[in-house]
Amino acid sequence: MTAVEERPASVLVRTPPDVDRVRRARRGPRRRHALVIAGLAAVTFAALAVNLLLGDYTYTFPDAVRILAGVGIDRPTAEFILLQQKLPRALVALCVGLCFGAGGAVFQTVLRNPLASPDIVGISVGASAAAVFALLALGLRGNVVAVAAAVGAIGTALLVRWVAGGIGSYRLVLVGVGISAAMISVVHYLFTRAAVFDAQLALRWLTGSVSGAGWPEVRILLAVLAVLLPVLWWSGRALRITELGEDAATGLGVTSRRAELLMFVAVLLVAAGVAGAGPVSFLAFLAGPIARGLNAGRTSIAGAALVGATLLLGADYVGQYLIGDVNVPAGVLTGAVGAPFLLWLMARGASGRSPR
């Protein structure tokens, strides 16, 4: 081949590698994320404190600390209410919120779709159907029902995954919505045959609530979180790669099997949450996008977990004390917030760009 007489100068003007600039540029988003996490942790702690100190029985902060430390303040009723009612209830709300927040955000991130949360792809409804079936059709009571709910969540997840034939986002959402509808009809059928009293019991498994939560639930949830959160942290590195799409992820050495493993951890988290408080409506769906919004649009699983905890603690407090004389289950409130949020998310999606 003949040589080219005059080779056109490259369009690119190259600068030498600038390691310092890379370090500086990496620092900005990390600092923001650290601030977001610190802020959310503080808010979560504040919500926990409000749930413990305020309400029908109020405590001063020093009194509460003394009771929690086991010193006592010579008022057995007050001590009993704080230690046996308020504290376990608040801790269950905290743990369940963490489970739903983290689990939902993993779903949305792996499937790259804010609609693909466990509530929407049928996993929560699957848990409801299993719990209601255990209560109404099998006549079971107590902890077995919670186990049934967890099994229902895992079973539905596997069913959706199997029917969808993979975790390609859109198909999975469509299959999930379809299976949701089927599960809802199962619930309705069971209700038509139930006695009024039983139906009242079963209602809790439709909306989700932390009322009546005690120490056994707290212990189980803490144990589950102690196992699953480190696993999530360990494998969370791969999450940042699966976000780039299946092909690019494979190119970087992360197979779709890894993505499925992450999803399975998320399903277990959601199952634990469902067993603890029932399928708290839209909690898993809300937490991820809110955390993203705080973190300049970037994914934050830890942030989502804390948002989930704050939301559930807040919803439980509002439902208990701030709405007239009735106790409104937390799930009713998260549902009331979640539905408009879903519409907003769809409307925002239609306009293309996200607001900044």
Add this chain to the structure above:
Amino acid sequence: MSAAPIDHGLEDPAGTARLRADAVSLGYDRTTVVHDLSVAVPDGKVTVIVGGNGCGKSTLLRGMARLLRPQGGAVLLDGEAVHTVPTRKVAQKLGLLPQNPIAPEGVTVVDLVGRGRHPHQSALRRWGRDDDTAVAEALALTDTTDLAERVVDELSGGQRQRVWIAMALAQGTDLLLLDEPTTYLDVAHQVEMLDLLADLNERAGTTIVMVLHDLNLSARYADHLVAMKEGRIVAEGTPATVVTEAVVREVFGLESRVIPDPVSHTPLVVPVGRHLGRPGSSVGPALAKEL
């Protein structure tokens, strides 16, 4: 399916190429798109795969990148079948820029490019000094240092594509596969992108394999051209030997004239077609004579 009765004119009769396809058949579900194909990718060269729509060129690239499991045969990287080696180990040697990578919302340029370091990190050793250096070099090579803090969604198409290439470069591999890296770019950015890849090949000796649509740009930038039709290789070799009127007719079903590119002297395909310009669109006899 019978084997393709083609003399490939392999430049690598001894089988020393690091990346090669050995009688590989590739496809989706029950359909086979690439049939029993063998090809050796010359080390340190730019190889471009061309062909008409649906000829299997992207499928071949996907097979080489282990995105597809072969239905038969194997793709060998340093003598080992790519789909049997742990995918992370392959990722340390073989970089990939797929056709539609997804930039996560809100991600900054350094963050995205930094994700290219993933195959070199582990859960315990997450980010180190060498990662910073690799990212800085990748940014410098693609002239994206000034975009470092920017959010990827807000970049132009050409900038974004350079950032993706930077991510693949940060991976630090000697082999780079690219599936239609110029697809959504205008002609100026296409040339810029290919110049960048050619520079990279010349400076760092990176072996590049890419699928391109534009035959003339392929002829200009390829050392080694692979022309495919119906899942088989029709011709293979230097652009001067591959880009002929007969091969263009066979591969694309297009009548054409092949003339020397006035800028690079590589073959230039001029399609014949049925319309020879609208009235008044001619540049006049003077220039016509010059050609």
